[in-house]
Amino acid sequence: MTDTSRRVVAGIDGSPDSFAALDLAAEEARARGVPLHLVCAYVSPLLYIPYSPPVIPGADEPARKMVHDTAERIRLENPGLTVVENVVQGGGAAILVDESHTADLVVVGCRGRGGFTGLLAGSVSAQLAAHASCPVIVVRPAHPAVRPEGGHVVVGVDASPECGPAVEFAFIEAARRRVPLTAAHVWSHLPVTAMTADAPISYSYAQAHEDAERVIAESVAGWAEKYPDVEVLASPILAEDAGAELVAVSEHAGLLVVGSRGRGELAGMVLGSVGYTLVHHALCPVAIVRRRPARNQTRG
Incomplete structure (x- = not known):
């Protein structure tokens, strides 16, 4: 080698x-x-x-x-x-x-x-x-390789540490291709806001949507300033199946970027269910990005 x-x-x-x-x-x-x-x-x-x-x-x-x-x-x-x-x-x-x-x-x-x-x-x-x-x-x-003038870059974000390298890679690719970057966060659970006799469980869609937008904003924080020419679009998605939703999003994307394992994945699943689904079914090229050891961090 x-x-x-x-x-x-x-x-x-x-x-x-x-x-x-x-x-x-x-x-x-x-x-x-x-x-x-x-x-x-x-x-x-x-x-x-x-x-x-x-x-x-x-x-x-x-x-x-x-x-x-x-x-x-x-x-x-x-x-x-x-x-x-x-x-x-x-x-x-x-x-x-x-x-x-x-x-x-x-x-x-x-x-x-x-x-x-x-x-x-x-x-x-x-x-x-x-x-x-x-x-x-x-x-x-x-789905042949998309040229720089092709579809936008999509990155799946969540609150996990694995998200950071994927976001960085997505910004680099969007800047190189001169296309917008869509940060997609799929959420499914609504927060409980009240419990009464008439309404044992009350959910707030507005609060959940706000939380999803906060996750996106925190995920891209810093990178948007480093790459000011990259237009960033936030895409909070309410759905149960993150993998299926990202497959749907990939139909109009030039590149879909995800971390190796996101929040809620079993520790033994190195790739993770979302990444596994995308490798099998995505409609555009898929980038799987994981945090690599410090001694091997050589990207510029």
Whole structure:
């Protein structure tokens, strides 16, 4: 693995989804002024012969040719962009998680080669979104990468600590794309305001709406001042299912950004139910952003 943190990594396997993701990855690398690393993981057939080499010589040649041809196309379409080719033996998810430790961003397609038709999100993209150390963008099928002049950026916010890195990433993307940023907060519980014999439980929609707007304002506080050219739109949404609501919002977005795990998620669910839903069903590219260790914080 190349020892540099200033790079964008694109996981490719020759599938249409990975090529769609590659276009967005090239754009991200060019905007950041960093190299683009194309990473292809392959699994070699085993030779079931005692004392034989563990892999068949030359098994990586198809992958290397695919990566090289792809790199040449990206160089032609993006003059001046440094494109590094990397073909590695091993499982795709493990390789890309390893790459994420020293990368600015990893971009993958939602579903690659070898996935079952019924699996809306391939195991590589889902595992990467759950375990990567840097932000991950998953590009959904039939929804190609959106150019800077495309749809606005949406960030899902709540009162959890995981929200901060996602908001920062969303502001950076909105500023780069020169589009508005919508901060969406989905709330479902109304606060109790009174309990009487005639009205055992009284709820205040106005108070709940005000609380939702406060959560949004606190989430973007500071970042709006740092990025004054980014128009910020508040979107408090009353609903039971945050994931389903954000999927609906994604239909008109260019990028949807969420933290790795929000409020109310089980500790054992590294990705979280909302992120899992979006990776499977969102109608635009999805960025999963988690708080990374201080020693790896390299974004500018």
